[in-house]
Amino acid sequence: MPMTVRNSRLVKVTIAAALLVAMAQPGSAEGLKYKPIVVKTPDGLTISAQEWGNPAGAEILFIHGFSQSHLSWMRQVGSDLAREFRIITYDLRGHGNSDKPLDAARYRDSKAWGDEVQAVIDAAGLKRPVVVGWSYAGRVISDYLATHGAGQLAGINFVDAPIKADPALIGDNLKNLPLMASEDLLTNIAATRTFLHGCFSRQPSADDYETMLAFNMMVLPKVRAGLSGRPLDASEIMSKLKLPVLVTHGAEDRNARLGAGQYTASVIPGAKLSVYEGIGHSPFYEDAPRFNTELAAFVRAAAKTN
Template identity: 50%
Template sequence: MPSRRNTLTAGLAAAAALPGGVTLAQAPATQAPATPAPAAPAGPALPYRPHSIRTPDGLTLAAYEYGNPQGPAILFLHGYAQAALCWDRQTRDPALARDFRMVALDLRGHGMSDKPVGNEHYRNSKLWADDVKAVIDQLQLARPTLVGWSYAGRLMGDYVAEYGTGAIGAMNWVAATSSTAETSRYGRALRHLGPMGSPDPATAIAATIAFLRDCFEVQPSANDFEVMLSFNMMVPRHVRIGLGGRPITFEGRLRTVDVPVLVTHGVLDKVSDITMGRHTAALIPGSRLSEFPFIGHAPFWEDAPRFNRELAELVRSARR
């Protein structure tokens, strides 16, 4: 039986063998430099122009620009626990992309934007107004049309209350919150918000799935739902909790809005009842209410062709 030392030596020699049977001991002291590895192939071109927005309180927000840089501007603001990706059926629409400069924002605490810890980052109305203003100013959006879905009604109201309408051209309230005075203006889906902030991951995920299902009367495909659930779960628990408990104080200011306003609302909305849209339209002088029958909380997704057509009409009527 060979000795342990001989066995180890033989094993090391075999492990050190180079191609062609040459061992490390027999190899020349110097060798030609190895051929560099080929460079990794370039990734696909992004379908948007990325922007980083710096807020007055020091956060960085992610924004995505689509369409015609010379066209009238549209700024899309998403809802609670969502992301800029929810506007996919608008930002990728060929007709809108041909005519308009479209910017979709990940709100603070959402998507790829900063997510600071502490309720003080989410319950101050001026911070939200400042975020909207920062996007408009830093991207030099000329009198953009603000399009706000659901929770983003608060952002639009905060912005108008703080800065007025001088820098915007029009507004589209999409199933958007304009009042907290009447609980009857909210739908059954709000029962999921508490469990969505649970410290138990399984509970939070199950509640998020149920909430997303209630956002649609016309349900998304399995693939689209997976994407939506993924960006919903990018919103951490402290942000979900921080977004709650903020009163609305801008209702009176909406009575002085002097730009074209479209209020878009699904009649079968389970998150924000149709009475919320009717309330918003009654508050804002000269606004137009567009009710979508057989549609839920996401008319921009559930009936994108009609939504996009009406949005284009609004943008063309915007104050310049």
Template identity: 40%
Template sequence: MLTEVVGSGGVRLGLRVAGAERTPAIVLVHGWAQSSLAWSAQLADPDLAERFRLVAVDLRGHGNSDVPVEGYDDSLTWATDLAAVLDFAGAGAPVVLVGWSYGGLVIADYLRHHGTEGVAGIVLAGAITEIGRDRPGGATGPAMRAALPAALSDDPAVAVPALTMLSAHMAAEPVDGALAQALLGTSLSVPPRVRGALFRRKVDSGEVLAGIDVPALVVHGDADEVVDPSAGEYAAGKIPGARRRWFEGAGHLPFVERAAEFNDELRRFAEQLLPGASQR
């Protein structure tokens, strides 16, 4: 189901929703220059959809959401956007938050302003939690470093090859060709000014991560060439009691490359935290 909520400044945020309304919610937050389509393997999983309401958001400037001129460099804007999604998904009950890549930074923005209000647990998948030069929670891999700054250009002759190369290195293991092309198409559909604005931030999140007081699971592919695994290690080391799950041989898409394993991890994690999740 496609629907929407209204975020900061009246911006419409597109949502993809699966599962029953009266089940506990899992909110899925995608990465840079992507969309809720990235979570197709989770939204289509019958075991997850039976137990949980799955809500995947299109961040502002991405997918089916509005593309405002401003707000991409403002932590409070991202926090307010995500708060609107949590209000919709949880209807007053805590949710499990899952962030992939830049989605981890958006979750950190939310935590910076709202703490863990409305959050039962956090999953970081191939995620950054910081951004800016020499910030360990934002360490990038060789594929991302090679793609920048060309991937931010408004000249298609410059940006398209860079984004194509980056897309080709997203996964370390074969993924469905149609999905791979869809992810590339999504990257190309995000306006260059938005792609660039998301990188014009300098954010430290050490204190935010250290203050997390709900269970956390940090998932990373050890062959990730987009977000360096050290970014995941940094987050796992800062968050009190965080559990690590590294996928050997997987790249930046562990929830696609190892969908069954990832979904099983997510289901078990969420079942422990969300009262009312149906059990088999």
């Protein structure tokens, strides 16, 4: 029997309503409200940044990892954190909607990385943010501290984010990195898929994995090659920090072994180590309720300290 016009419209309205509900579910950044922020770096790049949450709340600046994007934090910007805190996310150079120069030198300059973080802080008007850095962001935070110091920060949360490149603490999942820089698309995609799965012990949902794979593939092979191989040993700088530090690390991390987090906590005076048993490289996704609760407590305490 043919569908009537009225019934057809009812079906369309019902489908539209269902889609809106689905987009608002935890774990998805789609449909969430944010204010776009355009950032210009001193070396001439345009960086895509976003403001979420409570504009009057204590400040959190999230920095994502290698080949990821600001959407990595979908389970933070769509959570109760956004009701209490002012949240800033952004796409690193070469990632997401930020500029993607192909010259490897644009990814090898420590000062440029540090200046990029400062440019985001300035453009967003942040006063004393807690910086949350995942994975490769350990390098970025190290660059920032070396270039600008810690005077403008309220605290730092290292999330599976090493401060020293130690071959003994590198996990087996990083063997995919050279193939992720391949110009052969099938090779690149296969390596990216394997790498992405290796970033989790508790695997993401099918929908979230598809989104993650999509923004991983936005990072071009030449960009990935430029990001790789940078030296890292920020031990001396970190040993002099005098601000609250939380080190979050998954016990089953296959990118940076647990020893990397233990080392960070041992070097930084007063740092607290929070180990997530049964969790891989992405505790903020794999156990978002615990991560968000611990981060909220850390930000509140850091705000009182400063």
